[in-house]
Amino acid sequence: MAQISLTFLVILLTIFCLSGMVEPACRRCSRSRAFVEKQCEATRYTKLCVQGLLPYVNSTIQTQQQLAQVALSVSLSRARYTRAYVIGVSKQLRQKRTPDYAAVEDCLNQINDGVTQIAQSVKEFRQMSIDGEKQFLWHESNVQSWVSAALTDATQCIDGFSTYTIKSKVKATIKAKVLNVAQVTSNALALFNGYTARHRASFRAKKP
Secondary structure (H helix, E strand, O other): OHHHHHHHHHHHHHHHHHHHHHHHHHHHHHHHHHHHHHHHOOOOOHHHHHHHHHHHOOOOOOOHHHHHHHHHHHHHHHHHHHHHHHHHHHHHHHHHOOOOHHHHHHHHHHHHHHHHHHHHHHHHHHHHHHHHHHHHHHHHHHHHHHHHHHHHHHHHHHHHHHHOOOOHHHHHHHHHHHHHHHHHHHHHHHHHHHHHHHHHHHHHHHOO
16 A cells, blocks of 8 residues: 555656746746747738747747747748759759750749859858848848849749749649748848848837
């Protein structure tokens, strides 16, 4: 009987300890979600913003700058994934020598440019943190220019398919993937602009 009571006590203590660990973790999750939802309100595709960023956000990401950096990294990841898919389609069309190969190649070139531009933006954003206020506006302008160019490339890729008769399933898949890249990138740019605007306002307020 004593042994059973001791075992029961151990179980109770274990449950108590686990509940004490889970509750703070849940609170941290709630805070992270609330933070992401608040920041995503400034984006054009709010629901996509929240869904896309939550898996990558933890309790250590608590500033607009950090969230914008995550958003740009997610955009780059989506763009690279889409490029890999379009490369596969391009190879298949090339082997079959279909007339739609040219449209996919044009789209692939635009996606390649977009990947390069977003990658440059990610590096530039990191450098912005290192250089501080002296080069802030220069880095800000570069990131905005490159991300905007990537958005233009994605739009041109989608528009380019309107005059071609690619199989409906392939066409729809490419357009959906590229559209997702465009929307995620648009959200990343909005978050970046929100961060830089607040940063500049804060810097002006601190100046004597």
